[in-house]
Ligand SMILES: Nc1ncnc2c1ncn2[C@@H]1O[C@H](COP(=O)(O)OP(=O)(O)OP(=O)(O)O)[C@@H](O)[C@H]1O
């Protein structure tokens with residue numbers, strides 16, 4: 310219960326938000342209770358599930374600064390079993406505000422511990438950096454899910470990310486394990502995708518999910534309607550691949 | 566002379582590095598002296614011009630912390646007129662280390678001022694965040710060039726970025742102006758690209774460069790060979806579009 314999964318990669322644009330939103334919504338549609346926390350000041354996960362950020366009064370920022378409890382910043386979404394803690398651009402200030410806090414890496418962990426409701430999964434969408442917001446997510450997490458685009462620059466940063474994860478495991482969060490590595494935006498028409506995928510599978514073998522997410526324009530259209538892919542176009546290749554990924558994720562977690 | 570251009574956008578994966586590397590190399594190939602400074606701890610711009618990061622002894626990190634002068638961390642590249650100040654993962658520590666410095670936003674500006682060599686352009690590749698590294702780049706810059714992917718999430722963040730730029734202009738760097746907005750990864754086969762492009766052009770009109778960079782796999786293959794696109798495949802659509810962009814950039818700067 311209340312398994313916390315951080316979706317992280319400091320490389321930008323690799324599909325962190327797309328994976329957070331679609332995994333959370335598919336797992337919720339399968340009947341599991343999911344809390345999605347948007348830890349990125351850009352707030353893409355919030356708008357990806359249809360949250361009107363302009364109407365947002367309270368967000369994860371208020372829980373991290375201690376002004377409010379987590380329970381007070383949880384919002385319903387249009388999707389059964391899926392609740393959201395949104396973020397706004399205020400969150401960008403939290404990185405500097407947290408620096409002087411002695412327990413600056415543990416703020417999110419203690420915020421989540423105080424919540425009163427139970428969930429099957431708490432999912433954390435991380436920003437593209439290894440700053441304090443992502444560190445907080447990795448300290449609060451039981452596991453970390455690493456989406457990686459099948460492109461060269463994304464491959465280059467993977468080693469550094471895994472090194473950071475093992476440092477966090479060693480010094481700040483001994484329970485932290487790797488949920489897995491998810492290959493995203495795979496374009497079967499290019500050699501590059503195949504080469505990068507082969508390289509990742511060769512190095513990381515069983516850590517790499519069997520499901521590979523293809524590049525599919527429906528996945529990038531859905532956020533402009535504020536809908537996860539299963540709601541926007543359930544027959545698209547994007548929806549089918551995230552449904553398959555959610556099934557694999559649940560199976561690896563002993564559920565199905 | 567020594568015009569400083571920051572290439573910035575907090576949204577991840579929009580083509581900041583691809584634009585920095587290819588604009589710098591095309592402008593250098595046209596005979597102008599360019600210094601490319603990699604302000605991203607990921608170091609993608611460094612490897613994008615063929616720099617072996619494992620061999621890197623000194624980098625922008627050492628100049629920002631005051632251990633060395635900028636002159637001491639400038640390296641040659643394989644390309645005429647193009648010099649590089651590389652970055653390594655050490656740079657991620659600089660964000661926290663700079664926080665206690667009273668002049669923490671002005672460190673890069675004073676580092677660049679002390680250099681002894683003259684260039685026509687100094688280009689700064691920024692990380693995907695609005696943290697201290699990007700703030701330093703925006704304070705040191707004369708202009709900021711904003712690449713934006715023709716996708717919904719990238720569009721969502723544009724307003725916040727332009728707001729941050731005007732705050733920097735007001736409080737920290739009154740000379741800061743917008744170099745322009747560059748549409749990238751345009752996929753003519755999808756409605757989404759056209760819709761996002763139309764929306765950006767409608768809102769920002771003359772600020773948007775006429776050149777639009779198409780999605781072209783050669784652009785994502787080139788970095789794995791450590792080459793800018795003009796060196797990797799000069800007849801590709803990617804190379805032709807960045808050559809056209811460089812020509813437009815030079816024309817807007819009164820050069821040609
Ligand atoms: N499989 C896919 N096929 C096509 N487009 C995709 C796919 N996955 C994500 N996208 C699109 O690619 C862009 C980047 O994805 P996304 O925003 O999810 O990445 P991110 O890692 O969360 O980015 P950031 O680093 O800014 O947080 C978005 O515009 C998204 O809609």
Ligand SMILES: Nc1ncnc2c1ncn2[C@@H]1O[C@H](COP(=O)(O)OP(=O)(O)OP(=O)(O)O)[C@@H](O)[C@H]1O
Nearest residue numbers: 321460577578579580581582583693779780781785
């Ligand atoms: N026009 C293009 N066509 C195809 N691929 C592209 C294009 N521009 C960039 N890419 C690829 O898309 C990915 C993202 O681009 P890039 O790394 O330049 O973005 P970025 O904004 O610098 O990312 P970050 O936010 O991590 O710094 C890279 O793998 C790059 O090779």
Ligand SMILES: [Mg+2]
Nearest residue numbers: 325326349353
């Ligand atoms: Mg994201």
Ligand SMILES: [Mg+2]
Nearest residue numbers: 581582605609
């Ligand atoms: Mg980059």
